[in-house]
Amino acid sequence: MAGARQNGSPISHVAEGIDEGITELFLQLGNETRLAILLALANESAPITRETYDPSGLSAVPFSELRELVGIRDPGNFNYHLRELEGTFIRKGEDGYELLPAGNRIVATVVSIAGTEEVTLEPTEIDLACPQCGAPTLVTYQRGRMYHLCTECDGNIVVGDRHPPRILSGIVLDRSVLRDRSPEDLLLVQYGWKFYSFALAMQGICIMCSGQMEGTINVCDDHEPSPRGPCGSCGFTYEAAGHFSCSVCNHSMLWGVIPLSSIHPAGIGFCWEADIELDFGSGSLDTLRRLYDLYNDSTVSIQSYDPPSVSVTLRNNDDELTISFDEDLTAVHVTTT
Numbered sequence: 399m400a401g402a403r404q405n406g407s408p409i410s411h412v413a414e415g416i417d418e419g420i421t422e423l424f425l426q427l428g429n430e431t432r433l434a435i436l437l438a439l440a441n442e443s444a445p446i447t448r449e450t451y452d453p454s455g456l457s458a459v460p461f462s463e464l465r466e467l468v469g470i471r472d473p474g475n476f477n478y479h480l481r482e483l484e485g486t487f488i489r490k491g492e493d494g495y496e497l498l499p500a501g502n503r504i505v506a507t508v509v510s511i512a513g514t515e516e517v518t519l520e521p522t523e524i525d526l527a528c529p530q531c532g533a534p535t536l537v538t539y540q541r542g543r544m545y546h547l548c549t550e551c552d553g554n555i556v557v558g559d560r561h562p563p564r565i566l567s568g569i570v571l572d573r574s575v576l577r578d579r580s581p582e583d584l585l586l587v588q589y590g591w592k593f594y595s596f597a598l599a600m601q602g603i604c605i606m607c608s609g610q611m612e613g614t615i616n617v618c619d620d621h622e623p624s625p626r627g628p629c630g631s632c633g634f635t636y637e638a639a640g641h642f643s644c645s646v647c648n649h650s651m652l653w654g655v656i657p658l659s660s661i662h663p664a665g666i667g668f669c670w671e672a673d674i675e676l677d678f679g680s681g682s683l684d685t686l687r688r689l690y691d692l693y694n695d696s697t698v699s700i701q702s703y704d705p706p707s708v709s710v711t712l713r714n715n716d717d718e719l720t721i722s723f724d725e726d727l728t729a730v731h732v733t734t735t
């Protein structure tokens with residue numbers, strides 16, 4: 399039955415050659431009753447308290463109650479839809495049905511983008527100078543991405559025409575990030591999100607799917623940054639960058655080894671001693687100013703190109719922290735002076 403249904407379906411056409419299971423999972427979701435079941439279970443989930451704490455964080459809903467919530471009369475038909483979702487998006491426990499993490503994420507993704515009318519923020523100047531050239535900088539949100547832009551130099555990254563010019567940093571963020579936030583807040587959110595997603599990646603965990611992330615060091619062996627910004631050869635100002643890629647969902651991320659060093663537990667402590675609290679939720683642009691100064695005073699030394707290994711020295715006045723990374727971004731040596 400499933401085979402006949404998939405025959406010639408657009409999903410199976412696209413998923414061909416990837417993983418056959420993907421077609422089946424998309425088709426499981428391609429039905430309004432099943433989406434209603436996921437939404438009903440999410441609506442019924444009680445917030446975690448000490449009294450109701452359950453490691454899944456989600457409450458179970460009995461069959462008849464769930465059927466009533468979704469508004470389906472025929473129990474046989476309803477049972478069929480539940481079975482289609484079971485084991486992947488929901489599970490049946492002793493007290494009823496509950497969402498599995500994947501089902502919860504699907505609902506959370508949709509709910510987080512609902513009700514937001516404003517989906518673009520035109521480039522807006524903020525009170526923060528470019529860490530490279532000192533010119534004023536802008537924050538903008540467009541097509542699902544948040545960018546920090548310089549008004550004069552070429553920024554940190556050279557990318558295609560689909561992106562605005564002069565990018566200092568950019569990140570993909572759901573448009574829910576725009577709710578009740580000023581442009582300054584947006585930049586702090588970007589740093590908060592980057593720090594935590596890269597901190598997870600450094601521990602081998604993908605922020606998107608909790609799958610295993612592999613790290614590698616990318617070193618540009620012909621690195622010549624121009625006075626206005628990125629190197630013509632690699633397109634970055636960073637000579638050495640950490641690259642992470644998830645073996646499950648293909649999510650990948652890249653960042654310079656200097657900021658990555660500040661996420662290492664020793665780096666977080668070093669920043670703390672330098673009076674830079676890496677908590678962007680309660681921080682201000684002053685936190686970023688001090689962080690930029692620390693990054694500008696820090697240096698990278700390439701220990702080897704093949705296999706790549708680097709040493710990063712973070713500097714704050716006379717204090718130094720040196721972290722050496724091997725090719726898979728494991729910190730093999732940490733020293734302070």
Ligand SMILES: [Zn+2]
Nearest residue numbers: 528531548551
């Ligand atoms: Zn600049």
Ligand SMILES: [Zn+2]
Nearest residue numbers: 618621629632
């Ligand atoms: Zn380069």
Ligand SMILES: [Zn+2]
Nearest residue numbers: 604607644647
């Ligand atoms: Zn992943």
